[in-house]
Amino acid sequence: MISNENAEHYSWGDGCDGWYLINRKDMLIIHEKMPPATREKRHYHASSRQFFFVLQGVLSMELEGEVHDICAQQGIEIPPHAKHQARNNSDAPVEFIVISHPTTRGDRTDL
Template sequence: MISKATAEHYHWGEQCDGWYLLKRSDMSIIHERMPPVTKEVRHYHCQSRQFFLVLSGELTMELEGELHTLSAHQGIEIPPQAKHQAQNLSQHAVEFVVISHPTTRGDRIDIA
């Protein structure tokens, strides 16, 4: 069994947290937390397909120039090559799960 309490923890971006629930070369599942008014660097993945599922709070996902606002229990698929950026524009933390197939390790291209 694995949970946020027992998973490998790491920091990313602007004071954001991640916990590896599954860390394999063919798939990763990560529980992430973004504090209020934070965002990641806009980027894309060459091969990885991702699915973001919001657990609590509100996540704004910019996907190919279009903004999508997701609340708890809502998700969005990010296909390979799609430029995207996760953002927390709210005044409350957002927590979500990101499933990536295959893993995004070495497959991320940041956009300046």
């Protein structure tokens, strides 16, 4: 069994948290939490296809210049080479699951 209690934790950005639920070369599944008014760097992946699924809050995903507000129990697919940036534009935390196939390790180019 895996949960945030026993998964490997990491910090990123400005106070954001992540937990590796599955961390393999063929698949990466992470649970991430972003405080209000935070964002990641805009980037793309050469090979990895991702799916973001929101658990709580509203995730604003900029995808190829268009912003999508993804509410709890909704998701968005990010294909390889698509430039994107996850943002929390709200005044509440947002939590989501990111599934990447294959892993994003060594496959990210920041813009």
